[in-house]
Amino acid sequence: MRLRQAAIVHYHEVSLKRGNRPLFLRHLARNIERATSDAGPVRLRQLSGRIEVDLDRNGAPELVRDRIARVCGVASVALAFRVPSTVEEMKDVIGQLLEGRRFASFRISARRAFKTYPLTSVELNRELGSFVVERTGARVDLHGAELEIHVEVLPAETFVYVNRVAGPGGLPVGASGTVAALLSGGIDSPVAAWRMIKRGCRVVLVHFHSVPYLPDISQAKAKALAERLTEWQYRSRLFLVPFGEIQREIVLSVPGPARVVVYRRMMIRIAEAIARSVGAHALVTGESLGQVASQTLENLARIDEAATMPVFRPLIGTDKLEITGEAQRLGTFEISIEPDADCCTLFTPRHPATRMSHEAVQKVEANLDVPRLVAMGTSGATLATFAFPKEDGTD
Ligand code: ATP
Ligand code: MG
Numbered sequence: 001m002r003l004r005q006a007a008i009v010h011y012h013e014v015s016l017k018r019g020n021r022p023l024f025l026r027h028l029a030r031n032i033e034r035a036t037s038d039a040g041p042v043r044l045r046q047l048s049g050r051i052e053v054d055l056d057r058n059g060a061p062e063l064v065r066d067r068i069a070r071v072c073g074v075a076s077v078a079l080a081f082r083v084p085s086t087v088e089e090m091k092d093v094i095g096q097l098l099e100g101r102r103f104a105s106f107r108i109s110a111r112r113a114f115k116t117y118p119l120t121s122v123e124l125n126r127e128l129g130s131f132v133v134e135r136t137g138a139r140v141d142l143h144g145a146e147l148e149i150h151v152e153v154l155p156a157e158t159f160v161y162v163n164r165v166a167g168p169g170g171l172p173v174g175a176s177g178t179v180a181a182l183l184s185g186g187i188d189s190p191v192a193a194w195r196m197i198k199r200g201c202r203v204v205l206v207h208f209h210s211v212p213y214l215p216d217i218s219q220a221k222a223k224a225l226a227e228r229l230t231e232w233q234y235r236s237r238l239f240l241v242p243f244g245e246i247q248r249e250i251v252l253s254v255p256g257p258a259r260v261v262v263y264r265r266m267m268i269r270i271a272e273a274i275a276r277s278v279g280a281h282a283l284v285t286g287e288s289l290g291q292v293a294s295q296t297l298e299n300l301a302r303i304d305e306a307a308t309m310p311v312f313r314p315l316i317g318t319d320k321l322e323i324t325g326e327a328q329r330l331g332t333f334e335i336s337i338e339p340d341a342d343c344c345t346l347f348t349p350r351h352p353a354t355r356m357s358h359e360a361v362q363k364v365e366a367n368l369d370v371p372r373l374v375a376m377g378t379s380g381a382t383l384a385t386f387a388f389p390k391e392d393g394t395d
Contacts, residue, residue, distance in 0.1 A: 003093060004082045007042075007053040007065050008152065008159050012075040013171060020175075025051075027172035027200075028073045034234045035067040038389040047154055048113045055079075065165060072198050072232060073175075074167030078150065080159035085117065087124075090151060091131045093160045097149070098136060105141035106132055110151040117153050124151060171200030173233045179312065180204045180275035181284035182267060183238070185221035185340045188286030188315055190229060190332040191323050195314035196284050197232045204237050204278050205229070206271045208377075210244035217340045223384055224335045230386040239274050242380040243267070246373050253367040256349035260294045261356050262364060265306035269370065270377035272309055277378075282310040288323065289316050298355040305358065 009032065014024045029044050029051060036042050036053075042064060043054040053068065055061045061079050068077040081097070083089040110124035119127070128151060129140050138147075152159045181193035183205040193203045207222035219240055226238040246266055254262050271283055287295045287303075294303075304311050315323055327333035353360075 003096065005055045005058075005061055006080055006082050006159065007055060007061070007068055007077055008080045008161065009051040009053060009068055009077050009167075010049070010075045011051075011073050011167075013169065014073050024073070024172060024175050027175045028071070031071050031073070031172050031174070031234065032068055035071050035389075036064050039063045039067055050113075050152075052159075069165040069167050070232065071172070072168050072170045072200065073172035075169055076164045076166050078161040078164040080150075080152075080161035082157050082159055085153050085156075085158040087119070087127055090124075090128060090158055090160060094128060094132065094149060094151075095135060097160065097162055098132065101147065103136070103138055103146040105145045106136075106138050106147040106149060107140060107142050107145040108132070108149050108151060110153065112153045114153070114155050121153075124153070168198055168232075170198035173197055173200060174202055176200030178202045178204060178278060178280040179282045179284050180206055180271055180278065180280040182271050182286075183207045183222055183225060184286070185218045185225070185336060185338075186286065187320075187327050187333060187336040188288060188291075188323055190225045190286075190336065191326045191330065192284055192286040192312075192314045193229055194232060194326075194330055194332075196312065197229065202233060203229065203284065204239070204275070204280055206239045206241060206267075206274055208241045208243035208267055208270075210247065211242065213244035213248070217338070221335055221338055221340055223386075225332055226384065226386050227388075228330065228332050228335065230388040234388050236386040237278065238384045238386065239381045240384065241270055241274075241377045243377065246377060249373060250368065254364045257351060257353040258356060258360065258364045259349065260352040261299050261302050261361060262368075264294055264299075264303045265361070265365070266370075266373060266377070268303055268306045268311065269374045270381075272307055273374055273378045274381065275309060280309075282312050283307060284312045284314065286315055287313045288318055288320070291320065293352040293354045296354050298357070299353075302356050302358065302361050305361070 014028055040058040040060045042058055045052045065077055065079050068074055081093045083093045108125045108128045110121040112121050150161050176199055179196050179201045181203050183189045196203050205226050209218045226236050230236040250259060250262050275283060
C-alpha cells in the first residue's frame with residue numbers, strides 16, 4: 001500500500017486568540033504557503049487545532065517540513081502518514097514506520113481531536129502499544145522513550161508520525177502590524193528585529209551609514225543581515241540612510257561627550273519619519289541596559305524623548321551571552337562579527353557622557369537645525385528590497 005503523506009502543523013499561541021483566531025490562522029496559512037512556495041505543490045487544510053499540508057503530489061516533503069519549521073507561529077511540524085481511522089490501519093502504518101528502526105523503548109501518544117471516536121486515547125495507547133511490543137520487543141517508557149509514536153485521530157482520517165520538529169513559536173508575521181527597526185551591522189539589532197518578527201510584526205529595516213566618510217562595508221553587512229531576516233518574514237524593505245554629513249554637522253556644534261546620545265536621537269527622528277511613511281507604529285532598537293555608555297537609564301530616556309512613537313527594546317533585559325547565542329542560532333552572528341567601522345565610532349570621543357540630563361541635551365541640540373538634518377537623512381535614503389524564497393528578478 002502506498003502511504004499518503006502530509007505535514008501536520010501545530011500552533012499554540014495562535015489558538016489562544018479567541019476572537020481573532022480566524023485572522024491569525026489566515027496569516028499563518030498564508031505564511032506557510034509563502035515559505036514553501038518553491039518547494040513543490042502543497043495544499044493546506046485547516047483541521048481542528050492544526051493545519052494539514054497535503055503532500056500527495058509533492059516531491060520534497062523534507063524541504064517543506066524544514067521550511068514550515070521556521071514559520072513564526074508554528075509550535076511543531078511533522079511529516080505524517082494519513083490512514084483511515086481504524087485500529088487495523090493504524091497498526092499497519094505503524095508496522096511500516098518501524099521497519100528498519102532500532103529502539104529499546106517507546107511510547108504511543110494518541111490524541112483524539114473528536115471525542116466520539118469509539119476508543120479513548122488511553123485505550124488506543126494500550127492497543128497500539130502492545131502491537132509495537134509484540135513486533136519489536138521494545139519496552140514502553142512514558143518519560144524517556146527513545147521513540148515517540150504520535151497518533152492523531154481526526155474525524156476524516158488519522159495521522160501517524162514519529163519525528164516532530166519544533167517551530168519557533170510566537171505569532172505569524174503580519175498579525176501584529178508593522179514596526180521599523182534600527183539595524184546596525186552589530187550583533188544586537190538583528191536579534192532585536194527578529195524578536196519582533198517572532199511576535200508577528202512585519203519589520204521594516206533602517207540602516208545608517210557613513211559613506212563617503214567611511215568605507216561601504218556597513219551597507220553590505222546590513223544587506224546580508226536583511227537577507228537573513230527575510231527568511232523569517234518573506235519580504236523586507238531596508239532603508240539605507242546617509243548619516244556621515246549629519247554627523248559632521250553634529251561634530252561642529254556638539255561637545256564630544258554628548259555626541260553619541262545626539263547621534264542616536266537623530267537616528268530615532270529619521271527612523272520615525274521613515275516609519276511613518278511606511279505605516280509602522282513603533283521603533284525597535286537592539287539596546288540592552290548598561291551594555292555601553294549610550295545605554296544607561298538616563299541616556300535611554302534622552303533617546304526616547306526624541307521619539308513620539310513607542311521605542312521597543314526587546315533585548316533590554318538580555319545579556320550579551322544570551323544575545324550572542326540567539327544570533328548564532330539565527331545565522332546573523334557570522335555576518336555581524338565581520339570587521340567594520342561603525343558609523344558611531346566616527347567622530348566619537350573615547351569617554352561619552354553616561355548620564356545626560358534632559359536640559360543638557362536641549363542645550364547641546366540648540367545650535368542644530370534638527371528638521372533640516374532629518375530631511376537630509378530621509379531624502380537621501382535609498383531602498384533595497386528582499387524576498388524569500390527568492391523570486392524571479394530579485395536578488
Ligand atoms: P548593535 O550590536 O545592534 O550594533 P550595540 O551594542 O553596538 O548594538 P549601540 O552602538 O549603542 O549598541 O547601538 C544601539 C542601537 O542603536 C543598535 O542596537 C541599533 O538598533 C541602533 N543603531 C546603532 N547604530 C546604528 C546604525 N548605524 N544604523 C542603524 N541603527 C543603529
Ligand atoms: Mg553597534
